[in-house]
Amino acid sequence: MINALDSRSARVVSQPPTRLGSREDLRTIGEATVANPKISCRHVDVFYGDKQAIFDVSLDIGNKEVIAMIGPSGCGKSTFLRCLNRMNDTIEGCRVTGAITLDGQNIYDEKQDVVPLRAQVGIVFQKPNPFPKSIWDNVAYGPKIHGLAETKAELEEIVETALQKAGLWEEVKDRLHQPGTGLSGGQQQRLCIARTIAVSPEVILMDEPCSALDPIATAKIEDLIDELRTQYSIVIVTHSMQQAARVSQRTAYFHLGYLIEVGRTQQIFTTPRHRLTEDYITGRFG
Amino acid sequence: MTPTTLFFLLCGLSLVAYAIGRRRALATGAASGGLKRLHSRPTYYGLLAALWCAIPALIVFAAWQAFETPLITELVVAELPESIRSLPESRLGLVVNDIRNLVAGNIVAGDIDPAMRQAAARYRSLQATSHAALAVIVLSVGGAGAFWVRQRISVRLRARNQVEAVINWGLIFCATLAIFVTIGIVMSVLYESIRFFQAVPVTEFLFGLKWSPQVAIRADQVGSSGAFGAVPVFAGTALISAIAMLVAVPIGLMSAIYLSEYAGRRFRAVAKPLIEILAGIPTVVYGYFAALTVAPFIRDNGALLGLDVSSESALAAGLVMGVMIIPFVSSLSDDVINAVPQALRDGAYGLGATRSETIRHVVIPAALPGIVGGVLLAVSRAIGETMIVVMAAGLAANLTANPLQAVTTVTVQIVTLLVGDQEFDSPKTLAAFALGLLLFVVTLILNLIALYVVRKYREQYE
Numbered sequence: 001m002i003n004a005l006d007s008r009s010a011r012v013v014s015q016p017p018t019r020l021g022s023r024e025d026l027r028t029i030g031e032a033t034v035a036n037p038k039i040s041c042r043h044v045d046v047f048y049g050d051k052q053a054i055f056d057v058s059l060d061i062g063n064k065e066v067i068a069m070i071g072p073s074g075c076g077k078s079t080f081l082r083c084l085n086r087m088n089d090t091i092e093g094c095r096v097t098g099a100i101t102l103d104g105q106n107i108y109d110e111k112q113d114v115v116p117l118r119a120q121v122g123i124v125f126q127k128p129n130p131f132p133k134s135i136w137d138n139v140a141y142g143p144k145i146h147g148l149a150e151t152k153a154e155l156e157e158i159v160e161t162a163l164q165k166a167g168l169w170e171e172v173k174d175r176l177h178q179p180g181t182g183l184s185g186g187q188q189q190r191l192c193i194a195r196t197i198a199v200s201p202e203v204i205l206m207d208e209p210c211s212a213l214d215p216i217a218t219a220k221i222e223d224l225i226d227e228l229r230t231q232y233s234i235v236i237v238t239h240s241m242q243q244a245a246r247v248s249q250r251t252a253y254f255h256l257g258y259l260i261e262v263g264r265t266q267q268i269f270t271t272p273r274h275r276l277t278e279d280y281i282t283g284r285f286g
Numbered sequence: 287m288t289p290t291t292l293f294f295l296l297c298g299l300s301l302v303a304y305a306i307g308r309r310r311a312l313a314t315g316a317a318s319g320g321l322k323r324l325h326s327r328p329t330y331y332g333l334l335a336a337l338w339c340a341i342p343a344l345i346v347f348a349a350w351q352a353f354e355t356p357l358i359t360e361l362v363v364a365e366l367p368e369s370i371r372s373l374p375e376s377r378l379g380l381v382v383n384d385i386r387n388l389v390a391g392n393i394v395a396g397d398i399d400p401a402m403r404q405a406a407a408r409y410r411s412l413q414a415t416s417h418a419a420l421a422v423i424v425l426s427v428g429g430a431g432a433f434w435v436r437q438r439i440s441v442r443l444r445a446r447n448q449v450e451a452v453i454n455w456g457l458i459f460c461a462t463l464a465i466f467v468t469i470g471i472v473m474s475v476l477y478e479s480i481r482f483f484q485a486v487p488v489t490e491f492l493f494g495l496k497w498s499p500q501v502a503i504r505a506d507q508v509g510s511s512g513a514f515g516a517v518p519v520f521a522g523t524a525l526i527s528a529i530a531m532l533v534a535v536p537i538g539l540m541s542a543i544y545l546s547e548y549a550g551r552r553f554r555a556v557a558k559p560l561i562e563i564l565a566g567i568p569t570v571v572y573g574y575f576a577a578l579t580v581a582p583f584i585r586d587n588g589a590l591l592g593l594d595v596s597s598e599s600a601l602a603a604g605l606v607m608g609v610m611i612i613p614f615v616s617s618l619s620d621d622v623i624n625a626v627p628q629a630l631r632d633g634a635y636g637l638g639a640t641r642s643e644t645i646r647h648v649v650i651p652a653a654l655p656g657i658v659g660g661v662l663l664a665v666s667r668a669i670g671e672t673m674i675v676v677m678a679a680g681l682a683a684n685l686t687a688n689p690l691q692a693v694t695t696v697t698v699q700i701v702t703l704l705v706g707d708q709e710f711d712s713p714k715t716l717a718a719f720a721l722g723l724l725l726f727v728v729t730l731i732l733n734l735i736a737l738y739v740v741r742k743y744r745e746q747y748e
């Protein structure tokens with residue numbers, strides 16, 4: 001496993017920025033590694049049964065950075081995202097190989113307990129999925145099961161802070177004991193974000209968090225991401241290139257299960273180095 | 287032609303009508319430039335013709351069947367000699383019966399009066415005429431209906447809408463039929479119960495603590511005055527059902543949770559049908575098991591502990607009944623637990639909840655309405671169960687909460703009250719109907735409570 005972490009063995013090709021990778025060449029180009037990463041993935045393959053969904057992806061996620069993942073539908077963005085806190089464990093027949101480390105610890109190690117891992121690496125899903133409980137219980141659930149609050153007052157403070165950070169407090173402070181499922185879609189999504197940050201994770205994974213939201217709610221969530229960046233590392237999957245450009249520092253482009261290109265967001269969107277990336281960004285397919 | 291032959295003939299005629307209607311529609315469509323022009327697909331024109339052939343004819347058929355017998359009887363009686371016609375109502379009924387028997391070729395007691403013979407011959411000829419007439423009328427009504435539709439077929443005939451309207455009425459008919467049957471059952475039970483309550487006061491039945499339904503049939507019989515207090519019987523039902531639920535709910539629910547949340551797909555594929563087999567074992571077999579294996583086992587072990595256990599005990603019957611209804615609880619719960627969206631589970635897992643926390647805090651609350659439904663189904667099954675209790679719990683109507691004693695249940699009492707030769711208007715037999723009515727009311731109340739619980743949770747959780 002130590003070997004796997006050696007960045008020299010990462011399947012990264014350095015190429016002069018002027019030359020575009022050919023469409024048949026599926027090797028990763030760009031800066032897949034960073035100094036002092038929070039999460040580091042090496043040679044990750046993911047299989048659903050016999051079908052391989054992710055091919056040999058190596059990628060680092062830096063401390064306190066927002067990294068966006070883009071790519072056509074079905075290219076494996078969600079699959080890769082779910083590897084980062086082992087959510088794929090819940091899918092029968094899903095197998096992950098390679099090495100993924102969080103703060104240098106291999107999370108697929110046999111000794112790794114998934115419960116603290118998921119408390120450290122929180123996830124917000126594409127479709128809002130509040131529990132059929134009250135708004136308050138939805139947010140308080142995580143802190144409760146992890147014993148983050150000693151007293152009721154502490155718990156109340158955690159809930160309020162989380163709702164405030166998610167930009168939902170003003171809208172729900174008078175109806176905290178009504179069911180979370182009674183909120184609008186955008187409010188539900190912010191509730192799910194509040195639920196995730198109430199556990200104080202170190203990394204937040206977001207799978208198309210704005211796909212069901214109107215521009216105003218989207219703007220609120222983007223502001224929130226900007227704010228969260230000061231404390232957390234964030235991985236966000238998005239289909240909106242404007243959104244990726246607005247919120248992220250680095251962008252990774254996936255294609256058919258391969259990581260094609262990684263780089264500074266600005267560079268990816270202005271001067272992509274791989275043909276496939278360029279095709280996608282200029283809207284030639286996807 | 288017998289009515290049965292006629293009925294099948296009519297079915298055949300409808301099939302022909304279907305074919306004709308469809309053929310005609312195809313031809314009409316082709317003539318006016320393609321099937322697209324037709325308002326409905328050709329099948330619907332065929333169906334419309336078939337319906338118009340069958341339904342009016344069937345109505346005539348049914349009406350004729352209903353009025354034929356009384357009408358013919360009336361005519362035959364009118365021609366009987368004055369001496370017979372002036373007999374009182376009940377004797378006349380016997381004469382009519384004799385005539386019918388003669389017609390059917392059965393042997394009649396006593397000498398056969400020539401007048402009767404004549405009447406029977408008249409009856410037979412009237413019947414033959416009637417059948418022939420019916421055949422002609424029914425077939426021509428059917429044919430006319432089909433022909434009428436065939437003439438009307440055009441590109442603009444809205445055949446689909448008409449067929450759907452007919453189907454709609456058919457569905458309404460079926461739905462109301464079930465309701466009317468239920469009402470009919472309730473009314474018949476209610477009627478007999480009211481007769482019972484004329485003999486035994488309602489308050490005694492509802493609150494009396496002694497059940498001993500043997501009444502004196504002859505005036506000189508002694509010692510069986512009859513006591514109709516239903517409390518011990520219902521207490522027995524409650525006790526046995528409670529024991530059964532204590533067995534079935536925890537085991538059923540836990541196995542459902544294991545199967546849906548923990549077990550691998552292959553284990554589940556094998557185990558689920560196996561558990562469901564438990565529901566398919568005939569209750570008589572459970573009865574043997576309870577009476578021959580479980581009851582003696584409990585008695586012997588109780589004796590070892592110095593307990594006084596009767597050889598037929600509520601415990602034995604309740605335990606075995608509990609095993610029987612495990613699949614009701616587990617199978618239904620398993621289905622509703624599986625129906626809880628994976629997204630909810632993922633939400634909990636994503637927060638770092640363990641599997642058991644996810645099940646306890648998220649999955650079970652979301653599945654609760656369905657689980658309550660399954661449990662209630664099991665309760666009604668337990669309350670209605672008879673065979674196991676007859677064999678294993680005994681007939682003694684003891685008022686006791688001690689599961690080691692023999693008790694009896696409502697259904698068992700109903701059976702014993704009605705089995706054998708009984709006088710139908712004695713309070714003893716009528717008591718069975720009163721018990722049935724009360725049981726019906728109790729299960730109804732249980733269902734209402736369940737509905738209320740489920741609705742309350744729905745409001746809270748969705």
Ligand SMILES: Nc1ncnc2c1ncn2[C@@H]1O[C@H](COP(=O)(O)OP(=O)(O)OP(=O)(O)O)[C@@H](O)[C@H]1O
Nearest residue numbers: 048051053071072073074075076077078079080091
């Ligand atoms: N549970 C599963 N079982 C089997 N195959 C799956 C499963 N989930 C995803 N896949 C397959 O894995 C591949 C990647 O899917 P994934 O959901 O990661 O795509 P995505 O990039 O997130 O797409 P989208 O943008 O549409 O959400 C797809 O081909 C998909 O069919």
Ligand SMILES: [Mg+2]
Nearest residue numbers: 077078126207
């Ligand atoms: Mg996805």
